Amino acid sequence: MKKYEYLPHTADVRFRAYGKTPEEAFANAATAMFNVMVETEKVKPKAIRKITAEGSDLESLLQQFLEQFIILLDTDNFFLSKIKKISISGSKKHYKLSAVAAGDEAKNYETIGPQVKACTYNSMFVKQEGRQWAVQVVVDI
Amino acid sequence: MEVKSKSMELKKISEYEWEIPKHGGMKVPARIFASEKLVQKIQQDRTLMQAANVAHLKGIQKYAYVMPDAHEGYGFPIGGVAAFDTEEGIISPGGIGYDVNCGVRLLRTDWAVEDIKPKLKQLLDTLFTEVPSGVGRGGLTRLSDAEMQEILAKGSRWSLEQGYGTKDDLAATEDYGYMKQADPEFVSHTAIARGKPQLGTLGAGNHFLEIQAVDKIYDEKTAAAFGITGVGQVTVMVHCGSRGLGHQVASDYIREMEKKYGFADLPDRELINAPFNSELGQKYFKAMCAGMNYAFANRQMIVHWIRDSFKKVIGTDHGMKQIYDVCHNIGKIEKHKVDGEVKELCVHRKGATRSFGPGREEVNEIYRNVGQPVFIPGTMGTASYILVGTDEAEERSWGSTAHGAGREMSRADAIRRYRGETVAKELEQRGILVKAASWKGIAEENVPAYKDVDEVCRVSNEAKLGKFVARLVPLGVVKG
Numbered sequence: 001m002k003k004y005e006y007l008p009h010t011a012d013v014r015f016r017a018y019g020k021t022p023e024e025a026f027a028n029a030a031t032a033m034f035n036v037m038v039e040t041e042k043v044k045p046k047a048i049r050k051i052t053a054e055g056s057d058l059e060s061l062l063q064q065f066l067e068q069f070i071i072l073l074d075t076d077n078f079f080l081s082k083i084k085k086i087s088i089s090g091s092k093k094h095y096k097l098s099a100v101a102a103g104d105e106a107k108n109y110e111t112i113g114p115q116v117k118a119c120t121y122n123s124m125f126v127k128q129e130g131r132q133w134a135v136q137v138v139v140d141i
Numbered sequence: 142m143e144v145k146s147k148s149m150e151l152k153k154i155s156e157y158e159w160e161i162p163k164h165g166g167m168k169v170p171a172r173i174f175a176s177e178k179l180v181q182k183i184q185q186d187r188t189l190m191q192a193a194n195v196a197h198l199k200g201i202q203k204y205a206y207v208m209p210d211a212h213e214g215y216g217f218p219i220g221g222v223a224a225f226d227t228e229e230g231i232i233s234p235g236g237i238g239y240d241v242n243c244g245v246r247l248l249r250t251d252w253a254v255e256d257i258k259p260k261l262k263q264l265l266d267t268l269f270t271e272v273p274s275g276v277g278r279g280g281l282t283r284l285s286d287a288e289m290q291e292i293l294a295k296g297s298r299w300s301l302e303q304g305y306g307t308k309d310d311l312a313a314t315e316d317y318g319y320m321k322q323a324d325p326e327f328v329s330h331t332a333i334a335r336g337k338p339q340l341g342t343l344g345a346g347n348h349f350l351e352i353q354a355v356d357k358i359y360d361e362k363t364a365a366a367f368g369i370t371g372v373g374q375v376t377v378m379v380h381c382g383s384r385g386l387g388h389q390v391a392s393d394y395i396r397e398m399e400k401k402y403g404f405a406d407l408p409d410r411e412l413i414n415a416p417f418n419s420e421l422g423q424k425y426f427k428a429m430c431a432g433m434n435y436a437f438a439n440r441q442m443i444v445h446w447i448r449d450s451f452k453k454v455i456g457t458d459h460g461m462k463q464i465y466d467v468c469h470n471i472g473k474i475e476k477h478k479v480d481g482e483v484k485e486l487c488v489h490r491k492g493a494t495r496s497f498g499p500g501r502e503e504v505n506e507i508y509r510n511v512g513q514p515v516f517i518p519g520t521m522g523t524a525s526y527i528l529v530g531t532d533e534a535e536e537r538s539w540g541s542t543a544h545g546a547g548r549e550m551s552r553a554d555a556i557r558r559y560r561g562e563t564v565a566k567e568l569e570q571r572g573i574l575v576k577a578a579s580w581k582g583i584a585e586e587n588v589p590a591y592k593d594v595d596e597v598c599r600v601s602n603e604a605k606l607g608k609f610v611a612r613l614v615p616l617g618v619v620k621g
Contacts, residue, residue: 008551010186010212011219037276059410060399067392073276074335074385111276112581114346114552114621118239118388121395121410122215138215140239140388141346141552 001132004032013116014123014138022058022126025133026065026097027083033066033139034080036116037073038109043081045102053097058126061088061095062135066119069101073115079106114141149189151180157209157604161189166408167196173207174538174604182549182592186213188220194408195223199416200230202479202486206538208493209600210517210547210592214238216411219492222541225417227474227485232422233414234391234398234429236489238470241390241429242436243382244315245467245494245516245544246444247527249368250451251460252375254354257616261352264454265576265617268350271446271453274343274621275578282442284337292340293325293333296434300441310441312507314466315495318437322474324427328386329393332428336386336435341442345578345621347586348381349521350447352617356524359609363529366511367464369611376613377461378525379443380518381621382470383436390432394425417487426487429472440466464527465505465514469494469544475503477539488539496530496542496607504530515607519546519594521575521586522568524614526598528607542607543598546591559584577620586620 004017015032019025034040051068055061072078086099118140126135151173152160159180161171171192175183183189188211195217196205202224211220216235225231257264284292292299297318300306311318325333343350355374358364369376383390398413401421407413415422448458473495475488497504499512508514513530523546534540561580564587568575577583601607 006553008553010551011214011548013552056400060396064396070385071331071335071389074339075331075337106276111345111579113276113579113585114582115276115344117344117385118392120215120239124410140215 003028009138012138012140014136016134016136019133022088022133023086025135026062027086029062029135029137030066030069030080030083033069033116033137036113036139036141037111038079039112040080043079043109044104045081046104047078047102049078049101049103051099051101055095056093058095059121059124061097062126062137063119063121063124065097066137070116070119073106077106079103079109116141149193151189157600161193167193168201169196169204171196171205171207174600174606175209176596176600179209179592179596179600183207183211185549188213188218191216191218192221194412195221195236197408198225198231198233198412198414200225202226202484206541208541208543210543210545210597212547212549214491216409217491220543220547221491222489222493222539224477224486224488224539227417227487230417230487231414232417232426232472232487233412233489234394234425235411235413236491237429237472238491239388239391240382240470241387241432242468243470244436244440245469245518246379246440247464247516248377248444248447248461249464250375250377253373254375254616257352257375260454261574261617264352264450265574265619267450267454268447268619269576271450272341272343272350272443272619274345274619276345282340284340286333289333289337290325292438293328293431293434294323295319296437297441300438305445306441310444310463312505313463314437315468317505318441318466320430320433322427323430323434325431327424327428328390328431332386332389332393335389336384339384339386340439341446342384343381343443343621344384345582348621350619351378351615353378353525353613353615355611356614357612359611363511363610366508367514367527367610368462369527377447378516378518379440379447381440381443383432384439386435387432390428394428397421426472433468433471467494467514467516477535490541492544493541494544495540496528496534497540498530498532498535515542517543517545517594517598520588520591521615521618521620522571522573522588523594524612526594526612527610528598528601529610531605531608533605534607537604538606542601546594546597548590549592550590552585555585555587555590556581559587573615574617575620576618582620
C-alpha cells in the first residue's frame, strides 16, 4: 500500500496519505508534509516531542495535528524523523489526538524545497475508502 | 477529479475584461481582467469558481475582481480583489492570505551594469550570508517578547529607532511602514514565538532577492519621479512577507471564526469570515495589521543588510535609495465611490497590488502628484515591471492590479520536468547568476512554471489598472 502521494496544485503542495487506520493515515500525512522540505529518512530520531491536538471533526483534528509540526519547526527547529506513537480518541464533535514524534534539529540537514508555512482546509478530507483511510491536505509554502 | 473552471459561463465585456454573470447565491457578478491568452490559462484551474464563491459573501460591493495573473488559491483565488461594506460586510483571513503583507520592495542605485557585473558573484555570496534564507535558518537577531510587542505595534518605525534604515525609507513605504490599527494583544503567543527567530529573513519558496538592471523606460517623467534615470541603471528587489508569524495569525483566526460561526453555509471551508464590526472581526483586523507591521519591519531589516552587503563588496551604499515598498496580501479600510455614493470599505487584496492614481490621500506624499508605484516581479529568468497607479483603476478594480507572473504549473510538475543544476546553468549562460538554498527550489521556480509576466503587465497597462513605467531584467538572484 502506498503511504502517500503528491498531487498537482498550481501554487502549493497537495498530497494524499493512506493508512489502515486514521492514525496511520495521519502519521503518513506528517511524513508527507516534512518530505516537502527534507528527506525524512535521513533525519535522525534524536529528540522526542509530544504532540496533542483537538478538533470538532477529523479534518480540524488533522489540521491542528499538522500545524503543531509547522510550529515546532519555526519555534524549536524540529524536523520529523518518524511518528513513534499516535492515538485518536473521542467521537463526533470532539476528537482528541496524542502522538510521540522523533526527529532532529533542522539546521543539521540539507533542505530540498520550500518551507511549509501553514496547513489549510483547502480540499481537505479524511475518509474511509474500502478497507483503508485516506486524507488529503494542501499546505501553504 | 480536479474541478476546472472551464464550464463556468464567461461573458466578454471588452478586449481585456470578462464577466461571470450573477447566478445561484452570488450577490454580485465577478469581473476578470485578462487577455484571451490569459483567460485560457486562468480557466485551467478553479480560479473562476473561487471568484464566483467570493461573490456570495455578505456585504460584497460591485464585483468580485480577478487580476490578470490569477490562479487557484484557498477559498479566494490568488489575484483576487473584493471589497466589503464595513458596516454590513465581512472580513476574511482567506481573502487576505496566509502570508500577511507579503510584498515587494525596490531600491534604485547610482550604479550601471558595468560597475556591478565584475563583483556580481561576490555580491550574491555576501547577500546570501547577510540575509538568511531557506528552511529552518533563523535570523541574526534574537528578539525578546518586549521587542516583539514593539515591532508588532510600530512596524518600520521600530526598525528606524534601532538604526535599520532611514527616514526616507519610511517615506517611501506603503502606509509609511506602519499600520496604526495594529494591536499586538490580539496576536497569539504561538504566532509571536514563530516570528521571534525570523525577523530579517527571506524564507523559502517563491521569495527572493534580486539584483536587476533597467532594460526599458516607457514613461520618462514618472520614471524620473521614482529615481529611475536611464537604461542600464542597477536596481535591487526584495520579495517576502511576514514569515511564520503572519501565517499563524491567519490560522489562529480561521480556527476562531470556525468555532464561532461554523462553515456549514459556506461554499468552501476556506471562505470562513466574521462580520467586520463584530468583536472577532475587529480582533482579526487588528492582529492582521500587527502582522503587516512585522512584514514591514522584516523587509526594512533586509534592506539594511542589502546595503551592508554592498558596502562590504563595493565599498559604499551611496545612492541606494528606496523607491517604494508595496504590499500584495492585505486588508485595508478605504473610501470608494459605489453608485455615486462614498462608502467605507474593507478592501481585500490577495495577491493584488494597490494602484491608486495621483491625488489619493493614501498615496505617500512624495508620490501624491504622480500616483502609487506598483512593482510586478517576474520569475528568476524574466523581467519585472515598475508601473504606476491610475484613476481608472479606482473605478475599475478598487484601485488594484496584478502582483506577479502567477504560477501556472504545479511545483510537483516543475520538479519532475527540470533539474535545478541545469536550470541554474542555463540562466548563467544568459548572464543571470542564481544562488539558492536548495537546487529543488530552483527547479520549482523555473521560468515555464509561471505565466508570461510581459503579458500580465501588458493587460494591466491596456486595461489601465497600472500603467507601464519601466522594465527591469535580472542580473543575479538569491532564492530562499
